Each structure stands twice: as structure tokens, then as C-alpha cells.
Amino acid sequence: MAKQKTAFVCTECGSDYSKWQGQCSDCGAWNTVSELRLGPAGGRRGTAAGAGNRAGFAGARPEAKLLAEIATEAVARIGSGAGEFDRVLGGGLVPGSAILVGGSPGAGKSTLLLQTLCHLARGRPCLYITGEESLQQVALRARRLGLPMDQLRLMAETNVESILAALGSDRPDVVVVDSIQVVHSDDIASAPGSVSQVRECAAALTRYAKQSGTVLLLVGHVTKDGSLAGPKVLEHMIDCSILLEGSDDSRFRTLRGQKNRFGAVNELGIFAMTDGGLREVKNPSAIFLDRSEEASSGSAVMVVWEGTRPLLVEIQALVDDSALGNPRRVAVGLEQNRLAMLLAVLHRHGGLHVGDQDVFANVVGGVKVLETSADLALLLAIVSSFRDHPLPRDLVIFGEVGLSGEIRPVPSGQERLAEAAKHGFRRAIVPKANAPKSAIPGMEVVPVRKLQEALAAFS
Template sequence: MAKRKTKFMCQECGYESPKWMGKCPGCGQWNKMVEETESTGTGRRGAFTNTSSPGLAAKATPITSIETVSEPRIKTELKELNRVLGGGVVKGSLVLIGGDPGIGKSTLLLQVSYQLAKIGQSVLYISGEESMRQTKLRAERLSVSSENLLVYSETNLEQISSTIEKSNPDFVIVDSIQTVFHPEVTSAPGSVSQVRECTAELMRIAKTKGIAIFIVGHVTKEGSIAGPRLLEHMVDTVLYFEGERHHTYRILRAVKNRFGSTNEMGIFEMKESGLEEVANPSEIFLEERSQGASGSTVVASMEGTRPVLVEVQALISPTSFGNPRRMATGIDHNRVSLLMAVLEKRVGLLLQNQDAYLKVAGGVKLDEPAIDLAIAVSIASSFRDKPTRPSDCIIGEVGLTGEVRRVSRIEQRVQEAAKLGFERIILPENNLGGWTGPRGIQLIGVSSVSQALKVTLEG
């Protein structure tokens, strides 16, 4: 009898080693190496050929001779989901949705299944975490009922593949990929090998049969999708469902999309009847803004193709320690330190003995350069204890010499601010040329941080 060969694999990054190690050389994590049996099979699991174009997969073909068929995207009733996906669901795509436990991933996909079933699409909902009766109870709570929605409770990938072959659905939802196992892989469900093999098999089914497949992925305590990073590279689209379980608002964000733009964001509200989309997120983020408080400004930020108005708050107070604290929520910590250095060097604000706490209200994460000027004005407003006008919206990128640089899509940002009733827009001077703003809006161009502070805090 041949000796069984084993290897040790990191459950975080997929690094393989012939012997056990306490610390993974790949990702640096401790105690993540697990012994697994090497597969001796010679099959080509996960490989697929393009059955929609017979004969083309067997040889290299000039791109000019490949025939393409333009298929319209399948739109759901959730416009926010259509926006994040790039306009709708693409046939033959593999979409990965990750999020914290209890955030609403299964609720969202069950609602989407019902909406697709209502327009005549056949949907197969595969649950590896709930029985069929438990899924039915959740469907009744969400008022989900359709003959085109098939429910199947199974974790064996071979049984799942056989069911997909027999029912031939238009859409498949797998909840979740960590519970599915391939019988030819000896490791436990949820391990790196199982997740990789099961995802590869689902990818083969999606590409060869033209079935759009949604898979749910658990997240680690760091907030990333559990399993190897290879999982995110294999799929076509990666969506993150963010939010606090104790708050009602949820944010669906695209971090990878082969069929649309990334960094798109959709806002949902969790209610007893399920998830409902928020048509105007800017109004939601600004509804609890304090009037007349220092350290508060509003910025028009672009989330993908959508302008969103959010409140940037700053609290500057004298430090009680030798080294001042710098804390930021929703903003990059290094960007805050950089802007405080610019304010100290170019404007003359003595911030080296001040603690700084910054936050973006509403739980949104901002990472574009156009928010620099709003952050700088918030810090100066809190430091001088002078509030800005509630009707001001501030847009602009700040350079290291204190200059305010132009930003992209300024017209869309101003239109969004005008829609919510803002009267003054402080923006880069170089963005003023070539267009006129909406009626009733005062556009004030500034070329430096010092000039912006005079307009917002002294004007």
C-alpha cells in the first residue's frame, strides 16, 4: 500500500509547506498551518471550455473571427444592486458577496431570487447552512413565494452539480461557499483546498452553461473574505456588505467588477419586511447634522459614478500626554497627519500639542483626494472654535505647499449639493472655467488653504 502523502497548508493565504511551521512565511500569521492529504487524482477539476462557441476552444483563434452575441443584463427591482453590479446581472458571471454574520447577505439574495423569479427567470437557491423548512420560514417573513424559485439544501458539490444539470436554472445562489465540500478533496469543509476546488467547479458551471451564480463568503475578524485571496481573483465580481448589526443602514460596495466600475456603492435599510433601497443617501447622512457646531463641514464625494454628500467632523483638544493622539474613522490616518502638517506649516496653526479626532458621519469610508479641503477646514474650525455656515459645501484637493488643486466631475458634485439646498460651494479656482453652476448657487473659487479658511471661517 502506497504511503499517504501529506502537506501543511496555511488557512489564511494558501501557502504550502512539506513540514509544519508555527508562523506562515506567506502571510505572517501564527498557528494557521493545517495538515492536509495531497490529492492524487489526475482529473482536471475546475477546467472549462467555451461550449457556446464549438471548435474555438481547441485552438488559438484570431480575435476578429470570434463571434459575439450581445446579451442584455438582467435587471432586478433593486436599483442600488443594479448600480453596484454595473447595470444588472450578467449571464455566466460568478459573483462573490461577503459580509459580517447577521448583516443581511442571505436576506438580500433571497429577495433578489424572488424578484428574478417574478420576471420569469428560474432560480435555484442552494442553502448549506439552513434546511429547506428554515429557508421557507425566512421566505414567508419576507413575503417570498414563486414557482420559479427552487430551494435545495445540500453541501456535497457533486450533488449540487447534478441538481443544476437536471433543473437547468438561469440563476444559482450558493449560501455559503464555506459549507460546500468536494468529496474528492480530503480536507474539511471551509479549508483552503475545499474553497478553491468548489469555487473552480462553480466557475466551470457558470461559464459553460451561461448561468449567473452568486456565492456567499464568510469574513474573518479582520473584515476580509475567509479563505485564500485566490478566491477573489477567480470570481468576476466581489461585493462587500457593510454596516453595523445594531444599525438599520447597510452599504453594498463593489471592490472588483469585470463588467462595471469598482468602488460603486449602494445603500439599503434593514426593516422587518427585508431590505429596502435608499434612493437619496446624501439626505440620510446629513439628517442629524448639528447646527452651529464647530468642526463640522460637508463634502461632496464621488462613490463610483454617484455623488454623495457626507459630513466630516473634527475634534481638536489640548493633549494630556507627551505625544498627541491622531484618530480617524472613515478617513485614512496618514492623510489626516499630512493635512495637519500642511495647516501648521502653511497656515500657522499650532497643532503639534493638540489631540485630533476625525470621523465621517454615517459610517462611510472616504478615500478620494477631493475630501482634503473639507478635512482641513474641519480641523481649523474645531481648533479656532468657529463654526462654518450650514449652507456651505466644500470640495478640493490640498497639496503639500498649501495649494487647492482641481478635482474631477465637479458638475455632478455641485448638482447634488444644489439638490439638497446648499447655497455656497467652495471649490478649486481651476474648476470654475468652462461651465456655469445651477441657479441660486454661489460658486467661490479658492487657490490655497489660507484663502479657503478666510472664506469659510471669517467670511
């Protein structure tokens, strides 16, 4: 028998080693190097690893060309039927692209993709490959959601060679593999879901998508810390990586792009989980601004920029006497280290000492704020809670706070103010550099340069 090759691969960065070691020398992660069993040295041609495929990864023999000779015509995208899904993808599905859809169990990955394929199957051939559920389970879900069932083709299979054979005969335009963690190859002697199986099966499916122009949608699992399971090299193979998130106590789901070769990253789509499946939310700001009728201290409205659009969300702060020697600093939806830094700026340049107070900060609605435009709104919410003085309900705030107490401008200030005015806000505290050149009808804009000016405008 031909000797089987063995390698050791880091699941975080994909680095190869000749023998096992406890720590990866490249990324520094511990206990991430695992054994990778390759196919036999004299294995069959055309296997999942593509040992006999000499046509190249994209389906053509490699040939050098001048950059000016390469055609750059716009590729016609395929609409998924959901505007929020198309927004995250950058405008729709691109033929020949490989898309990885991740999320925690129960987030709605299978529901979203089943809805998408049932919509697309009415105008083009589509194939849904399920490896975790039976055909009856998928059909029951489609019937429960009221989806059209007379055009979509289903197949239950986990062997990648059988999947590639079915794709070659059916020639679908869009295919879903649910999920990549259960797909395996006969040429690799390891269990489904292992590093070697996930990497080689994903490479084989991606190669087929590039060669045939088929849209490939892969469903991926996530680990306990929320990152995509499997080898890190899997995220480098695909063209687009999106994550569907949602808490158990909320019916809203957020679809966020983490990598996209055909559009903007960190684009956000909002869906609502209903009895009829996932329904897109066309005006998410109205959901996150569902505030109480009475004004309360510690609450402020800010405008964050998600992908290509502004989003109005409410931020809340609670400052209370601490019974501990080391007061707590808790941030939900915000970066905890940035909260501690802003509290130091507030003490030094705002004259407000909260070193003996517990400080809790929360972004309402489960939104994760990743940009610095929330700094000023967070500080004013903290001051409002500490002084027990509510902020005006028609006030919107945004701006970055520097270590010297200056208020720095943020991108797309005009668009943020326009979005706030559209939702009925009449006052705004913004950085001086973001002040509009012409007055906004019905809105009073207060430009500030320093933190002291913002505190004075608030009081």
C-alpha cells in the same frame, strides 16, 4: 490504494510550496501556509477538481482565434429587481458570471439574495441552495418578509457533487450557494471550510457557471479584520466580488464592489434594513445630510465620488486640549496617516498649531471615504472646531490638499457641484481648476489655489 497528493498553499496569495514554512516567500505573510490535500492520483473523472474535464474552463476546447474575429456583442443583463444592487454589479447580472457576496454575520447577505431570487423566479428558473440553514428556516424568513414563495426552488445540500448533479438536471438560470465555506467534496480529505475544499469546490461551481451560462452567486464569510475568508485565489476565480457592510447600531447597509469584470469597482449601493427586508435607498445624500437644526462648530459638508455618482456626506472634527504627552489622532471613516499629514500641512502653510491638542475626525453615517477630495473639508472642519466658529450650513467643500499647501483639483468637479446645488447648497469652496466655466444658478463658487485662500474665505 492510490497515493494521495499533498501541497502547501498560502491562503493570502495562493502560492504553492512543497513543504510547510512559517512565512510565505511571495507575499511575506506569516502563518498563512496550510496543507492542501488533493484528490487521489488515479481518482474518478469528473470530480470536483475537474480532473477528467478536457473541455476547458469556459466549456469549449481551447482554440486560438484572431482578436478581430471574436464577437463583441453586448450581453443582455438580468435585472435583480433592486436598482442599488444592479448599480454595484455594473447594470445587472451577467449570464455565466460568478459573483462572491461577502459580509459579516447578520449584515443581510442571505436576506438580500433571497429577495433577489424570489423576484427573479417569477420570470426564470432559479435555485437557492442552503448549507447553513434548513429549508424551514429559509421558508420562515421568506414568509416573514412577505416574499412570493410559489416559484423559487430550494435545496439543502453541502456536497458539491450532489449540487452539480442537481444543477445539471434543473438547469436554473440563477443559482445561489449559501455559503461556499460549508460546501465540501468527497474527493478531498479535509474539513469543509479548509483551503483545499473552498478552492476546489469554488472552481467546480465556477466552471459549471461558465459552461452553462448560469449566474452563480456565492455567499462568503469574512475574517475578523473584514476581509473575505478562504484562500486569496478564490477572489481571482470569480468575476465580481462585493461586500455588504453595516454596523450593529445602524439600520443602513452599504454594498460596495471590490472587483468587477463587468463594471466599475468601488461602486456603492445603500440599503436600509427594515421589517420587510432590505430596501434600497435611492437618494443616500439625504440620509447622510440629516443634520441638527443649529449650526455647530467642527461640522462641514463635502462631496465624495463613489463609483459613478457623487455623494454628499457630513464630516465632523473635534479639537480639544490634550492631557497626554502624546496627543491623540483618531480618524473614523478616514485614513489615520492622512489625518496626521494634513495636520502638518495646516501647521506649516495655514499657521495653525494643534500639536498640543487631541484631534478626532469622523465621517457621519458610517461611510468610509477612500479618496483625497475630503482633505479640504477635513481641514476646515478642524479649524472650525479649534476656533469654535461654525461653518455656514449652506456651504459645501471639496478638494485635495498637497504638501506644499496647494489645493489640487479632483475628478468630476462639475457633477459634484450640480449634486450640491440640487440639495440646496448655495456656497462652495472648490479648487481653482474645478471652478465651473459658467455660473451655477443660485450657487456662489469660491475657487482657491492655496490653503491660505481657503482659510481666508472661511473666516
